Amino acid sequence: MKLNILILSLLIVGAICVDDWIDNSKNYKPLIKSEMSFNSELPENFFWGDVDGVNYLTVTKNQHIPQYCGSCWAFTATSTLSDRIKIARKAAFPDILISPQVLISCDDFSNGCHGGNILTSYQWIAQNNITDETCSPYQAYGHDNGVGCSAQIKCKNCLPGKGCWAQDNAKIYSVEEHGQVNGEENMMQEIFNRGPIGCGIASNDYLRYNYTGGIYVNTTEVDYHNHAISVVGWGVENGTKYWIVRNSWGSYWGEKGYFRLVRGINSLNIESDCAWAVPKDTWTNDVRNTTASNTNSQSNFRQLHDCVRQENNQKDQVILSPLPHQYLNGAVLPKSWDWRNISGVNYLSVTRNQHIPQYCGSCWAHGTTSSIADRINIARNRTFPDIELSVQAIINCKAGGSCNGGQPISVYSFAHKKGVPEESCQNYVAKNPQKFSCSDIQRCMDCTKPAPTNTTVNPGRCWAVDNYENWKVGEYGTVSGADKMKAEIFARGPISCGIAVTNKFEAYTGGVYSEKSLTRINHEIAVVGWGVDETTNTEYWIGRNSWGTYWGEDGFFRIKMHSENLKIETDCSWGVPVVEK
CATH class of the missing domain: 3.90.70.10 (Cysteine proteinases)
Structure with a gap:
């Protein structure tokens, strides 16, 4: 098998997503209730998209349409949470897609379509609960540019001639605990034991516009982040270690919306600032919101x-x-x-x-x-x-x-x-x-x-x-x-x-x-x-x-x-x- 590696050792200008990532560490307080058990031996290859033939990953999304929105942080937070819910439910019906729009409109620690942070997103969900995409679809506008937080943003329904209203029986989801993780070994342990994690990276124009597949290697040392992604596994190809990374740039980008990045050298600063969240079980007892005002009348x-x-x-x-x-x-x-x-x-x-x-x-x-x-x-x-x-x-x-x-x-x-x-x-x-x-x-x-x-x-x-x-x-x-x-x-x-x-x-x-x-x-x-x-x-x-x-x-x-x-x-x-x- 021919080794497919893309090597770049260039100055990263951070031109592509510089407003997607905000350092909100001063506003973040971890919520840790239990210690994760560590495995003494991890597999050489592990991918949540294929664990004994089962795909535990939810569908790939695109933050850039119908117009550009710097919402990678919200997509990373919600996709990792959706994946972990799927893992907790053993991939049983139905797939649950947590709404990034609720975060973009309602998370006060974020700048909506002009950036945010994964950690404070998990924190917001733990404190406020969140709904799925059938309640609040992605509009690519946030509280910073015209679509602010409201009961309808959290869950909405519409009928012709009657307008729209806040739906009051929405299924709600939440986070039980959340925290930070960094370093190759700790990241692998967290991913293997509990599911995908969200990480900041120093993205660049090559990755955005030229990457089409293979193991991406960038040896330039950087100390910043400007984009958020989720790490869903790892592997080794012909001696080269890599991360398996999910992006939010559409399924037509990269390897069906994913990319592989060299592992163990902190390429693109991926191993320095990651986050995790454990979903709260609200699905077993079908927990729903009953507090919103519902103006629905008998429809015609x-x-x-x-x-x-x-x-x-x-x-x-x-x-x-x-x-x-x-x-x-x-x-x-x-x-x-x-x-x-x-x-x-x-x-x-x-x-x-x-x-x-x-x-x-x-x-x-x-x-x-x-x-x-x-x-x-x-x-x-x-x-x-x-x-x-x-x-x-x-x-x-x-x-x-x-x-x-x-x-x-x-x-x-x-x-x-x-x-x-x-x-x-x-x-x-x-x-x-x-x-x-x-x-x-x-x-x-x-x-x-x-x-x-x-x-x-x-x-x-x-x-x-x-x-x-x-x-x-x-x-x-x-x-x-x-x-x-x-x-x-x-x-x-x-x-x-x-x-x-x-x-x-x-x-x-x-x-x-x-x-x-x-x-x-x-x-x-x-x-x-x-x-x-x-x-x-x-x-x-x-x-x-x-x-x-x-x-x-x-x-x-x-x-x-x-x-x-x-x-x-x-x-x-x-x-x-x-x-x-």
């Missing part, structure tokens, strides 16, 4: 969903192989099947919220892209890295519709012809572009500083990225009827389906739902499995919604099979992703 679903979800065109199909119902006998299918837990493995991608930061009628794009992402996970046996597809790119390209509604099958058609980029190419902003052009920059973008001074003036610069992963489907089609739906889900993965939503369904909080409805299909969801209620012997579907984790059962629902199920079995669609083996 006719207003909400009319014309949002258009009927699939049954002629728009590309079928190249036998359909599952043609070769699977319904009698041999299991009594229950749930892609959230197949022999202990969760194959589903992250849960989303189409309604924030403002309302967007994009259910048609959410139900389809989540199903494609799930099928990518299944085809790749849930190996690293996690995949999250860009709903915003679908909207920008009008690949079936807009925030005013759309047709699900057209998303699969677009994915077949053009492909779908990942979320870190175009993050969800829940609005139509000024012009639907499907231009290169509307599909995948990057931005540079300075950060905007307010929400109307953006002095930074953005450009199109051309070296991104573009996920396609090789074939796609429609399916209806319980037996055919089961066969498709069992053989190839989740499907997207239309549903006739009502006010009663909106108020769903759990259990097996049933309702006779005369409402036409007006919403799109995904169906990820089925089961049987042992008490009533009622068969049900397991559905994924796009209304946030605070809705239903962690954003999911169960609904009666065969009848009284809001027409969920009448108009479904599927796509088979093209995945390299």
